[in-house]
Amino acid sequence: MNTAVYDAIVIGGGQSGLAAAYYLQQEKLNFVILEKNPVNLGSWAHYYDSLTLFSPAEYSTLPGLDFPGGADRYPHRDEVVAYLKSYAAHFQFPINYEAEVLNVEKNDGIYSIQTAKNEVFRTRSIICSSGSFTNPNIPKITGMNDYTGLIMHSKDYKNDLAFRNKRVIVVGGGNSAVQIAVELANTADVTIATIRPLKFVPQLYLGKDLHYWLTRTGLDNNQSLEEKRLLMKSIDGVIDDGFYQNAIAQNKPNHKKMFKAFTQIGVIWDDNSHEEVDAVILATGYKPNFDYLNNLSVLDKSGNPLQENGINQSSENIYFIGLPWQTSFSSATIRGSGVDAEIVVQDLVKHL
Incomplete structure (x- = not known):
């Protein structure tokens, strides 16, 4: 067993984990990423081949290092x-690869994190x-178990x-659903x-990207619950420069x-x-993935974190x-990860 006791451990080394690592490093804390x-x-790396960000490079950066190329x-x-x-290489973060976390327990004020490699x-x-x-x-749809065609989630879709x-149905009304459906419509009946x-x-207002206006107006800053609700309603939909809306208007798909x-x-x-269909792709989103925390009182009955601004609402340092x-x-975007990570690490430091 690793006998070291870290100040912090980051579970997950994607954009959010790396943003957290940046601020932990700035605070000179002893940490590791799993x-x-x-x-x-x-x-x-696991998303579909044609995926592009819906934010420009200028608004797709983590703290301390700009995204390369044109803004x-x-x-x-x-x-x-x-x-x-x-x-990760630029800041030389300590990362343990192939370290899938299975369980977290707490003893005498110290958390023990167990990985799949024991x-x-x-x-x-x-x-x-x-x-x-x-x-x-994966939504429950009547007759799903009887269907003999292909059912897959969009996480497993790579290309056409x-x-x-083939005759294909894409289920879902978000960015991924529309992007996948439009791509497939070039070679399939969708x-x-x-x-x-x-x-x-x-996506563009007065020639500027949506993300430009969100930052300039301050709407992208830490918001109250009511402010978040109002903004969610106003920009809940497929972010589009007109390409996808035109494709659907032309029945492609x-x-x-x-x-x-x-x-x-x-x-x-x-x-x-009734219609015969070869495949159904479920672009129906994702559910919380924090089962490793089930032994701690930090999740609700649905597995969602009991948190405010990323800070656990109990006595745990989670x-x-x-x-x-x-x-x-x-x-949950690259740019937003840095903002949220700074808030979280500032609170973490206070409770060490």
Whole structure:
């Protein structure tokens, strides 16, 4: 067993974990990052091939090191992967790879973290930035178990190769659902199915990206619960420069109300019509992924952290970074990770 007792351990080495590491290093604390992947940091390398950020490079940086290249361009997935690796190398953060955390216990004020390799790490505080990518939300749909076609979550989608000339339904109304459906519509017969009407949020206002206005107006700063609710309503939708909305207007893909049920070979639509379908891709988001904290009183019954601004609302020195709308719209994005990490580390230091 590792006998060292760290000031802090960061669980997850993606964008949020690295942002936390930056501020822990600035405070000269003794810490280590536990990253479950063998090489890559976080989940970016596992996303679909064509993914691009919906924020420009200028607004896609972690603290202390700018994203390389032109400020106004929208970086590709592989550029983000490379940036995270270079960021970790630049600051020489201590990272333990292939260290998947299974359980956390507390004894005499010290947390013991057990990994899948049966390693044990001890620490005075924990920052949880493990994300939710490995815990997809799979909705329960009538007839799902009887369907003989392909059902997959968007986390497992890479490209259109397996779907060419197939009949495909993409379920979901968010950015990933629309991007995947539009991509597939180039080579397949595709419908995007949603419970509510699709909503598009303009990516550009007066020639400037949405993220520019959020920072200039201060709406991107730490917000009250009511302010967050209001902003969530106003910009809840697919962030789009017009490309995706135009594609759907041209039925590439077409858009229909969510189907009622699966049949053995397809689906039953809202108008009771039956259709054969080759595959259904569920772009239905993710659920909390903090099961390793089940022995501590820091989660609600649904597994969501009991936190405010990433700070646990009990006596435990447990923190969270990377939660959607943790402090603002930019939370859970690369840029927002730095803002939230600073808030969390400032509080962590007070309680060591």
